[in-house]
Amino acid sequence: MQNLKLLIFYLVFIANITAGFAQPAEQMVKVIVSPDHNTWVYKIGEQVKFKVSVFQFGNPQKDVKIKYEFGPELMPPVKTDSLILNKDEFEINAGTMNTPGFLRCVVIAEVNGKTYKGISTAAFNPELIEPTAILPSDFVQFWDKAKSDLSKIPMDAKMTLLPEKCTEKVNVYHLNLQNFRTDSRLYGILCVPKKEGKYPALLRVPGAGTRPYGGDVVMAEKGVITLEIGIHGIPVNMDLSQYANLAGGALNGYPAFNLEDRDRYYYKRVYMGCVRANDFLTSLPQFDGKNLGVTGGSQGGALSIVTAALDSRVKFLGAFYPALSDMTGFLFGRAGGWPHFFKQGNATTAIATKDKITTTGYYDVVNFARYIKVPGMYSWGFNDDICPPTSMYAAYNMIKAPKNLLLAVDTGHWVYPEQRSSMETWLYNQLTKR
Template sequence: MRSDFYKTAPLRGGLMYLLLLLWLVPSAAQTPRTYITVLVAPDHADWTYKTGEKASFTITVLKDGNALKNCKADVQVGPEKVDATYSKKLDLPDGKITVDGGTMKVPGFLRCIATTTVDGKQYRGLATVGFNPYEIKPTTDMPADFNAFWDKAKSDLAKIPLDTKLTLIPERCTEKVNTYQFSVQNFRYGARLYGMICIPKKPGKYPAELIVPGAGIRPLNGYVTAAEKGIITVEMAIHGIPVTMDPGVYVNLSDGALNNYFFNNLDNKDQYYYKRVYMGCVRAVDLIHSLPEFDGQNIAVFGGSQGGALSVVTAALDSRVKYLVCLFPALSDLTGYLHNRAGGWPHMFNKDNAAFNNTPARIETSKYYDVVNFAKLLKVPGMYSWGFNDETCPPTTMFSVYNSVTAAKELFLARDTGHFGYPEQWELLNNWMYDKLLSNQIKK
């Protein structure tokens, strides 16, 4: 099912959900309005075309809501994230112009970027259109031993005791909810998984939501609002460090020891950084099942960007997860750049990184961690959402994931968004998850 319209529903996250939106990745927050606005709009309202069909883009430069006369714009058109096929500086005597964007002969996305300079400051706008997007196929393939590789990892993890440690955080508790920092043993002895857990105080059995993180290193606060509605929330981090330290610690780690962690040990599939991360997601499900307050059945996983990738991975690896919500997933169709089209974040094979990463060993490792290959294994319902203008997680790569899913799925498109979500978008996703978890809980 495809949901291409906005719905409203109770926003569950409050301030904490706004914080999630801001830290998915550095570019995840919605760009604020600027003094000069560059609007780029395609001639199809649904931003979608058939292969071979021509697309045109109307570029409008606005100041105080009116067209800015006698300005200029640098215009580039081409497949997203690769070199433009059209590049020209155009005069806009009336502040507006329409350009022929051409077409695409194969399924994919075409992007028009317009940049203008006013009083020495640059302003930029873009629009990205899809050509038969539901026919996009991934460029990566699944290794023959993919399932065996991850089955072995889960078997190794299962031998490690959970060793749960909960520390009450009184200042983050409410009348209805207890909030704890948790840590459990993670993949390989000695490693710990940290996060925040919020548990309703009222005696009973509750469904659970696992919140998986966007890229970066940061403290966590816990999701109290959802817990007050009767959902255990487990918000996990991935780096094996406590989540209640001074924020400056995380900044130092981000700029230092954990800088570019997503490339660490990429030449070895057994040692790559995300192996412990993916196993940490399974370990978080172990934690949920160990809680006496858990209802024993209903778990949803929710995440965006890196977290969108982890939501798919977790649901694919662990059959105890019953539902997933995935926003603009990263780590998707990573080898796209090797086939002259966009690849997924962290863009390990683009022109900036290929000189180091484009080796047979690193390409092979990427296949074991590519979200496309986990999407093929999904068996549970999922809600997915993104926009066409995302420059962090290109839509070509996200459709490579979505088109690989054979399980029940819904897609909510907010086409003009980049790597952020509208309030209506978050509300719809929250409402979908609430309906799955709480309606099933009521039936018990």
Template structure:
């Protein structure tokens, strides 16, 4: 298998999730193996409250059912005499998702779990408006950025280099304001021309190590950060930033279309492709982009903005159909319009909604023309499937969805291997 460590950080998070498994588990199994139903069908869940995989004795189960990410429409309590039972979930009148959240108290400790089932999700349509000048706007933003010299700076990181790979901290200019992006560039040492993959990041503020394992297999990798700060500082600095000034970066200047935080981010990630094309070791042809969550969103954005991208691999893309909450259904991360009449009232303005329409990933997905690999699960409550299907369903380019219903905001190693293989196939390496 090529690229043992393609998504090492995410795999470590997945392993951590498994280590933190609850001692008591509420197992809920839908009566359709694919967890998917026709509109009007009534799913039933087989429920088992287990300790060490064995059902506990008599236990009181509280459960609530409602549309995904929305307030429950039904709440009930039921006694499971032998730790097992069934739950009728009801149904829906239009394509979407229903979630059942269950809670029990065992030996004084409260345990909970949830399961989400889908109803004809391939028919879900986005709610976010599509601006008439969407394409023209982003062509103009790219043109403005392209007037700024790329000004690539590279510094070798000897302690990270291997026998086969040179590792650099790299920075480059993003726009006329003087903003720069920083990242980790890994280039095979052997002479030759190589394909490349741009790795765009999930949400947050952190340092980066670079994707060295992939480079050791003969692929240039550029892993970028989005916040305009070097990515090799001690973790304490990033911790202070993500709990301080950058805590709510995803809504900064949301009322100003040209100055919204993600304007610089989208253009900066796109210019990462320019950096790759500037490298003498690049083969000049095969380049892909990949990421998960915010990185899944940025993968779609970059591929839409840069026709040189040959394919993309995106896991549970964020920033997708963010206006869903205004239509009584789930919207995408960062959920800036959830409870829009109370908690997020400040974001529910004409100016901010207009800005959102220019940055929502749904509208970039409409522009895709290259093969796309997607993967996500039904239980994701960070990037809920209502939002990610809103993206998938508007893609007219060749597309493939690896659906792993059980997963939430994490993925199995098999999903990442499939994403890797997808890119390799497009590169004619598999």
């Protein structure tokens, strides 16, 4: 019985850590909610109607109990109502928005005693969304000093070959570097092509949480040095149970650690760790000396933008639904980015003290986006309730460098295979430019 419980725990753990890039599990009943514009995009003042249908085995269902609500994303609903669905489709007149943003409709259907949810989110002039995050007057100086301090710390790189993970074409290592302080380490999985030569390099930065990593062997087999890092200063090849213990214990709530102090805030070491990873990659004799990129999703999407802004060695970035964007949004009556600081009911950081607000300005992706100078590919959907689109557009609209946004409007905090494939192709093409 104990072994069965452990197996179930591991399966749930794996499902959780992969959820950020996987489609939700299919269900027997589908609640289809869609706005009456095919693009899901409206102009301020335009009226939106959400069309709702419930299907089972491809057939429309009738006499279904329906509850629905709509309002700005992650905000209290403007209206909540219920009805009995007695036809193939019904419409919800949700009105409009008078400022740029997103209006979300959530529908709950009850079929055979079980509830199913569908959501849809209409965009109103998202290209006009402006950030609430304030740019500190010494933002550049603060991070220049942090990088200067980092440069004085020896890298002390330790590479341990992982024979069981190596392939015919690639050597795989567990990497251990000294990070921002002499008592702080950075760990990752490094994949290096075996064939002698010079290669481009790709840094993969992680989504939120604690987990092991396997490295990007597939890209390495195509002739790219890859480094997939963790952020917590712990080895990335331990047993799953150790990460679960840390997630529920010492690292529980880490995004808010020392938020009241800009110099001690948790993400200072994380941001510098990304730069330190690049220090290592660019020091490798196999590096081609020119082509370096960074990519990730959610927290990793944020770190991709941050790293590209901080480190001029980065020549391009790929970011899925970046977190840590416009975190002060909730203080202005609209959705703020993950970790949803200052959101009502978020007990960890709901008290919006001056010091906490000040600190977020130094770490908000919006403010790093202002300094992006390299091409980037970005991708997200309108139904994301972890990294709400209002927060992501607040950052994206600040980017003046070449940028390409691949929208999959109906996605939440996950991606379609087509999004993943398009991103990987774009990254590879950037990496192999000569």
